[in-house]
Amino acid sequence: MRYPDSMARSAEYLRLALPLMTRQRTALHPISYAVWYEFVSGRNPGLMQAVRERTRDGSVLEEDDTAALYREHLAEPLLDPEDARRVSEGLSRVLDNMASTAAEAGDRTARFDQSLLEWSRQLLDESTLNARAREQLQSLMEETRQMRQAMSTLQQRLDASHGEIAALREEVSLARSEALVDALTGLANRRAFERRLASCLRADEAPASPQEPSLCLVLGDIDFFKRVNDSYGHSFGDQVLRAVAQSMQRMISEPGLAARVGGEEFALLLPDTPLLQARQLAEQLRTAIASSSIRRANGEKAAERVTLSLGVTQLAPGESANDFFERADRALYASKRSGRNCVTVLAARAA
Numbered sequence: 421m422r423y424p425d426s427m428a429r430s431a432e433y434l435r436l437a438l439p440l441m442t443r444q445r446t447a448l449h450p451i452s453y454a455v456w457y458e459f460v461s462g463r464n465p466g467l468m469q470a471v472r473e474r475t476r477d478g479s480v481l482e483e484d485d486t487a488a489l490y491r492e493h494l495a496e497p498l499l500d501p502e503d504a505r506r507v508s509e510g511l512s513r514v515l516d517n518m519a520s521t522a523a524e525a526g527d528r529t530a531r532f533d534q535s536l537l538e539w540s541r542q543l544l545d546e547s548t549l550n551a552r553a554r555e556q557l558q559s560l561m562e563e564t565r566q567m568r569q570a571m572s573t574l575q576q577r578l579d580a581s582h583g584e585i586a587a588l589r590e591e592v593s594l595a596r597s598e599a600l601v602d603a604l605t606g607l608a609n610r611r612a613f614e615r616r617l618a619s620c621l622r623a624d625e626a627p628a629s630p631q632e633p634s635l636c637l638v639l640g641d642i643d644f645f646k647r648v649n650d651s652y653g654h655s656f657g658d659q660v661l662r663a664v665a666q667s668m669q670r671m672i673s674e675p676g677l678a679a680r681v682g683g684e685e686f687a688l689l690l691p692d693t694p695l696l697q698a699r700q701l702a703e704q705l706r707t708a709i710a711s712s713s714i715r716r717a718n719g720e721k722a723a724e725r726v727t728l729s730l731g732v733t734q735l736a737p738g739e740s741a742n743d744f745f746e747r748a749d750r751a752l753y754a755s756k757r758s759g760r761n762c763v764t765v766l767a768a769r770a771a
């Protein structure tokens with residue numbers, strides 16, 4: 421169940437959500453309530469971050485913003501790709517069994533048909549066989565022939581279903597990877613990031629050394645990106661996003677994950693990485709971006725340099741995904757406040 425909150429807890433969320441809802445330019449309908457309920461409950465870091473971004477500088481949410489937030493952070497996908505994969509595999513197994521049973525039955529029928537044919541030839545040659553027996557024998561042969569044909573049709577149909585299942589399986593696996601990949605940059609998307617973070621947290625419940633949790637998070641946000649879009653156009657902005665994504669991808673290897681977690685916001689999730697090393701990586705990324713010039717599509721004029729502000733933190737023992745993400749976000753905004761193009765580290769104990 422998605423909302424296991426008690427009456428008292430949900431009433432408290434209602435009390436917190438209502439004043440926030442009424443401040444927006446959105447009608448008070450279930451979708452806007454779901455967004456604000458989720459926001460005040462603090463259980464959805466992605467949504468919280470997106471709401472904060474959109475309401476920064478006193479902006480309010482319009483209907484479209486609210487609907488987009490709901491779609492991106494709350495709506496369940498119609499088809500869970502993992503479930504679909506399991507269903508298609510199960511179906512495929514059933515078909516495999518049916519196909520081999522049909523093939524076996526087909527073989528047996530063919531063998532039976534063959535022996536019947538030989539035996540009937542002998543009988544029909546014998547002049548002692550009366551007309552009635554001849555008739556019965558021929559009708560038995562005809563039925564056997566029809567049965568063999570039915571078996572062969574069944575087998576053809578099973579083969580065709582197999583082809584359909586294979587195509588379905590391919591589609592599911594494509595949908596599965598598309599559901600987890602950011603289409604613009606090719607990095608992991610927010611959903612993939614949240615899944616990986618949740619699985620890292622589960623693994624961290626029994627860490628090898630509880631005193632030294634080793635999961636670090638780096639959040640990076642492009643500075644004055646709106647200005648980049650406004651000066652050079654949205655498609656150049658997209659080019660910048662792809663360039664930043666490539667730099668991040670080059671810098672990270674398994675089990676680390678580079679993800680685009682918001683419009684111009686990126687994350688590096690770094691398992692088994694001490695805080696100092698995570699900070700160095702963030703610094704390396706910052707320098708790489710600041711020192712590269714991204715050319716415009718016509719290749720003539722290098723655009724203004726793009727910089728990144730970054731925040732780094734380390735998971736505290738037993739900490740929730742929400743608190744962990746929030747601290748990295750605070751570190752990131754500390755970098756913005758101190759002039760941008762820099763890295764701020766917030767250790768867990770300083771939170």
Ligand SMILES: Nc1nc2c(ncn2[C@@H]2O[C@H](COP(=O)(O)OP(=O)(O)OP(=O)(O)O)[C@@H](O)[C@H]2O)c(=O)[nH]1
Pocket residue numbers: 473604641642643644645646647649653654655656657658661682683684756760
């Ligand atoms: N080109 C492009 N722009 C995007 C995309 N997603 C979000 N943006 C833009 O990113 C900009 C973010 O602007 P702001 O949140 O005001 O932040 P900023 O200008 O980077 O300023 P600071 O973060 O304070 O340094 C907005 O203009 C969005 O339109 C995208 O996919 N492509």
